[in-house]
Amino acid sequence: MSAVINGTAFLPLGPATQQGLILAIIWAIAGLNILGIRENARVTFGIFIVAAFVLLNLIALGLLHMAPGSPAVILGSATSVARSVTGFGLPHAVAIVTVGIASCILAYSGIESVIQTAGLCQNWRDISKAYWFLALTVGIVTPLISALALSAPIDFARHEGDLITHWATVVGNVPFGVVVGLVGSVILVMAVNTAYVASSELLERVAHRYRFDWLVATNRRASLYRIHCLNATLYTSIILLTEGSQAILAEMYAVSLLASFCINIGCLLIYRYFQGTKEIREYHTSRAGTLVLEAILVACFVYLAAHRPYGTALWAGVVGVLLTTAIPFSRRYGPEVAEVRRSDYPMEMLLALGETDGPLDVYFRRPGEVDIVQASPTSAFVTLFSPRQPIPDRVAPNHYRFPIQGGSVYRSMTAILALL
DSSP states (O other): OHHHHHHTTTSOOOHHHHHHHHHHHHHHHHHHHHHOHHHHHHHHHHHHHHHHHHHHHHHHHHHHTOOTTHHHHHHHHHHHHHHHHHSSOHHHHHHHHHHHHHHTGGGGHHHHHHHHTGGGSSSHHHHHHHHHHHHHTHHHHHHHHHHHHHTSSOOTTTTSSSHHHHHHHHHSOHHHHHHHHHHHHHHHHHHHHHHHHHHHHHHHHHHHHTTOTTTTOOOTTOOOHHHHHHHHHHHHHHHHHTTTOHHHHHHHHHHHHHHHHHHHHHHHHHHHHHHTTTTOOSSOOOHHHHHHHHHHHHHHHHHHHHHOHHHHHHHHHHHHHHHHHHHHHHHHHSHHHHHHHHSOOHHHHHHHHHTOOSOOEEEEEOTTOOTTOOOOTTEEEEEEEOTTSOOOOOOSTTEEEEEOOTTOHHHHHHHHHHHO
C-alpha cells in the first residue's frame, strides 16, 4: 500500500485502480521469484544500489536546503524527550520509552527480515554482518531523514501518506520528488520480495516435516513455484479482506512484528537460562540484557495491542485460524507420531519383570546414558524421550524407551511407577 501511494503521489488514481496496481505488484514479485533466485538476487542488488544513490542525494539536499527554524525544532524535540525521560521518575521514563519504540516499530522490520532468512546464512558471523549493515544504514539513515523531514515547514496533515515524497520536492524539485517516490516504492516492494523468500523457506521446512512433497515441487529453474503462488494468493486475500486499508495493514504488521520479536527473544531467554552457553561458546548474549529486552518488547506489545484494536483483531484472527487448524493436524500427521509408534510398550516391561522372583530394580536413564545399562532379568532401565527427537537406540534387552506423556517427565515417571 505504501509503495503504491508513494509511487503514484503525483498521479490522480482512484481507489479501484490503486488496489488493482497493488495486486499486480504482488503477483509480479511472485513471478520474479518463480524465475529463480539468481535473477532475483541480481535485480535486488541493482535496485538497492540505485536506492542508495538517491537517498544520499536526498540527505545532502535536505542538509543544504534546511529551513532556518529546523535546527531549533530538532534540538527542542531532543531536549523535550530527554527531559521527559530523566525528569519525571522511572515509571514515566519507562512509559516514554515504551510508547516511543512501539510507535515506530515498523522501522525495525529489517530485523525480522534477518531472522526469517537466517537459515540461508552459513553461520552466525554472516548474520552478525547483516545486523551491522542494518545498524549502519537503517539505524542512521532512517532517523536522519525523519528528523530532517519532520522539522521542515510542511503541512503534515495533508501529506501523511506521501511525506518523504513531498519533502523531496521541497528541498529539490518535482522531478526529484518523482524519483524519490518511485525509488521508495520499489524499496517497499522489495520488502514483499523478502517475505516471499522467507515464507518459501518456512513452508519448505513444513512440507519436508509433514511430507508434503507436492508442495515443494520445483520448476526448471529450481524455484518453489507452488509455494510462491500460495503466498501470492494469501497476500491477495489479506488485501481484499482489508479493502486495501493502509492503516489496518500497518497496525496488523506492527502487532505481528512485536509478537514475533517477543516469541524469538522469549525462546532465546528460555534457552539461555536452561541450557547455558555450552553449545554456543563462540557467540552468546547476556541473560540480563536479554531479559530487559524481552520486558521492553512485551510492554510495547501490550501498549500497541491496546491502542490498535483493528490491527490486533486481524492479527489475532489470522493466528487463531492457523492454530486451530494446524495443531490438530500436526498431532495427527507430525513426525512425532512415527517416533511414538517406534517406542516400546509398557506391557513388554511388565511381562519381562513378571517372569522373575525377588526384588526388582527400575532405573530411569536420560537419552545418551548407555554405558551403565546392565542386562539383568531383575532390573529394567527406562529412558523417557521427547517425540520431537529421534528415539534412542536400544542397548540391552531390559532397556525400554517410552515417549514423554503429558509434556512432563515427572508425570511420565509416576505413571510408569503406578503401573508397576
